[in-house]
Amino acid sequence: MRLSLAVKMFVALFGITAVTVGSVVTWTSLTLRDSFSVYVATVALSQMDRQVEALQRSFAAHGDWSGLRDDPVLWAGLMRGGPPPRPWQGPTEPPPGADRPPPSPGGFRAEDDGPPPGPPSDADGNGPGERLVLEDTAGHPVVGQPERLSHPGRRRLSLNGRPIGVLLLDAGPIPHGMEATFLTDRLRDLYRAGALAVLLSGVAAVLLARHILAPIGLVTAAARRMASGDLAARIPTGRRDELGELVLDVNALARSLELSEASRRQWVADTSHELRTPLAVLQAQIEALQDGVQPVSERALGNLHGEVGRMNRLVSDLHDLSRADCGALGLRLEALEAGTLMAEVLTSFDARREAREIRVDAHGLAGASGPVNADSLKLRQVFGNILENAIRYTDPGGLIRVEGRVDGDRVAITVEDTAPGVPSSKLPLIFDRFFRVDMSRSRETGGSGLGLSICRAIVEAHAGTIEARPSVLGGLAVSVLLPMARAT
Numbered sequence: 462m463r464l465s466l467a468v469k470m471f472v473a474l475f476g477i478t479a480v481t482v483g484s485v486v487t488w489t490s491l492t493l494r495d496s497f498s499v500y501v502a503t504v505a506l507s508q509m510d511r512q513v514e515a516l517q518r519s520f521a522a523h524g525d526w527s528g529l530r531d532d533p534v535l536w537a538g539l540m541r542g543g544p545p546p547r548p549w550q551g552p553t554e555p556p557p558g559a560d561r562p563p564p565s566p567g568g569f570r571a572e573d574d575g576p577p578p579g580p581p582s583d584a585d586g587n588g589p590g591e592r593l594v595l596e597d598t599a600g601h602p603v604v605g606q607p608e609r610l611s612h613p614g615r616r617r618l619s620l621n622g623r624p625i626g627v628l629l630l631d632a633g634p635i636p637h638g639m640e641a642t643f644l645t646d647r648l649r650d651l652y653r654a655g656a657l658a659v660l661l662s663g664v665a666a667v668l669l670a671r672h673i674l675a676p677i678g679l680v681t682a683a684a685r686r687m688a689s690g691d692l693a694a695r696i697p698t699g700r701r702d703e704l705g706e707l708v709l710d711v712n713a714l715a716r717s718l719e720l721s722e723a724s725r726r727q728w729v730a731d732t733s734h735e736l737r738t739p740l741a742v743l744q745a746q747i748e749a750l751q752d753g754v755q756p757v758s759e760r761a762l763g764n765l766h767g768e769v770g771r772m773n774r775l776v777s778d779l780h781d782l783s784r785a786d787c788g789a790l791g792l793r794l795e796a797l798e799a800g801t802l803m804a805e806v807l808t809s810f811d812a813r814r815e816a817r818e819i820r821v822d823a824h825g826l827a828g829a830s831g832p833v834n835a836d837s838l839k840l841r842q843v844f845g846n847i848l849e850n851a852i853r854y855t856d857p858g859g860l861i862r863v864e865g866r867v868d869g870d871r872v873a874i875t876v877e878d879t880a881p882g883v884p885s886s887k888l889p890l891i892f893d894r895f896f897r898v899d900m901s902r903s904r905e906t907g908g909s910g911l912g913l914s915i916c917r918a919i920v921e922a923h924a925g926t927i928e929a930r931p932s933v934l935g936g937l938a939v940s941v942l943l944p945m946a947r948a949t
Contacts, residue, residue, distance in 0.1 A: 466677075470670040471663075478662035486655035490648055497644050502614030502630040509616070513628065515539040516595070516618060520625050526603040529595065536604050540593065594629040605629075676704045680711050692719040728894060732779060739772040778911040782894065785918030792836040792922060796946045799872050800829030800865040802837060806844040807863060814852050814861070822862040829865025831872045832946040839919045843927075844874070846912040847939050851878040855936060862934065871925070871942045878936035883929070891929050891937075892917045916941075 516539055519528060529536050594605030603626065610629060618626045679696045686694040694715055698708040746765055749755040784791075804826055814821060851861050859879035866873050883891060890896050894914045913929075920927045925943040932938035 467670045467674050471666045474666035475663050479659050482655050482658045486651055490651060499614055506614050506616040506630050512540050513618060517620050520620055526597055529604055592630055596627045598624050598626060676708050683711060687715055692722055739768050743768050778915055781915050782918060794834045794836060796832045796834055797837055799833050799874055799943060800826040802840055803844050803874050806841055810848050810852060817857045819852060819855055820860045825864030829872050829874060831867050833872050833943045834946045835923055835943060843916045843919050846916050847876050850912060851876055855879055860934060870945050872945055873940055873942045875938055875940040877932040877934050877938040880935040882931055882936045888929060
């Protein structure tokens with residue numbers, strides 16, 4: 462039988478509470494009986510002033526407890542608080558010839574004080590005299606049997622400030638009376654309170670289980686909707702506990718999945734668009750050659766070769782990005798000087814920048830004096846893409862400044878150019894795939910829009926970062942920061 466989480470939580474909470482309340486009620490009832498018995502005995506002892514005075518007078522008359530050890534009649538009289546005892550003088554006989562008083566109806570003579578006092582008893586035959594024990598100062602029993610007392614209450618006896626003994630009263634089962642009725646009523650109230658506590662714990666367990674499981678049910682429903690393709694599913698919540706944090710995390714996951722799905726669809730659409738255009742150009746030129754509209758010439762073949770080359774570069778860029786997404790760039794790391802490598806790459810662009818009359822200031826590269834662990838081919842590709850963008854988007858006659866510096870345990874290479882720059886609203890998107898500042902640019906003038914995306918993927922694979930910001934020269938500044946070899 463499969464139990465739901467709600468049933469398990471209810472059983473656990475209700476069971477723990479029921480066992481706890483039952484244990485407390487049982488322990489309290491037991492201790493209450495014993496404590497109340499001792500309390501009743503103590504109160505009874507505190508109210509036995511006449512008996513205590515009689516015992517003290519007996520001790521004063523005899524000097525010790527010897528008169529009580531073997532005289533139960535005297536003990537019973539003292540417990541009744543009778544007159545002070547007289548020293549024992551034996552029986553007295555009237556003088557010869559004297560008339561004896563007639564016997565009383567009970568068989569006693571009129572001169573007697575009454576029948577010999579016996580131990581007082583209650584209605585059930587368990588009188589206080591039988592539950593009392595007298596001990597001397599050494600703890601030895603004088604009257605009674607201490608071993609029969611289950612929970613004795615004590616009252617110390619003294620004479621002229623000197624202790625003379627201890628009077629004990631058994632606090633065993635309370636006899637019938639107001640005390641017993643009071644104890645029974647209190648125990649009944651205790652049992653009722655325990656039953657009410659168990660009932661309330663059951664109600665609280667149900668409410669708590671619902672309170673805890675309600676957001677879990679919402680999370681389950683939202684997860685099933687997302688699994689079926691509804692990535693716009695969200696969970697409403699106003700809780701601020703751990704379950705509320707779980708709901709917020711699930712909502713964040715749903716947003717992330719939705720953005721990833723939108724990015725994937727945009728990626729597929731952009732990729733198909735970028736591939737469709739050169740293929741359409743190739744198809745149109747080939748059909749023109751086939752139909753004789755355009756003669757087969759070296760120029761026509763060169764155009765075809767150029768389109769094929771651009772499409773090949775696009776496919777190569779897409780392949781690099783896909784490998785970066787899978788973490789399969791296959792870097793071959795070696796210790797090298799990032800500043801020296803940038804100077805070599807910069808030299809390879811001399812012809813292109815001179816054709817556009819763009820000046821270069823590379824004196825600041827001397828500041829990049831630390832070695833880095835990097836793949837030289839991939840790092841050349843990064844520097845080449847950055848310089849390609851700088852030369853392509855800088856107005857003729859402009860300036861490109863390249864600087865290097867050591868920033869803590871990292872080496873930074875920065876490329877800045879003059880106007881035009883990138884609008885601030887589009888600066889955060891500059892590393893996105895297929896992004897162009899001017900979306901109307903063609904591939905010949907604006908590139909495929911994958912260069913900086915590839916740069917970011919390669920730099921992050923080297924455990925570095927790449928940043929873009931407005932340049933003080935009026936254009937764009939791109940910085941590449943790589944960890945130094947000793948810190949990698």
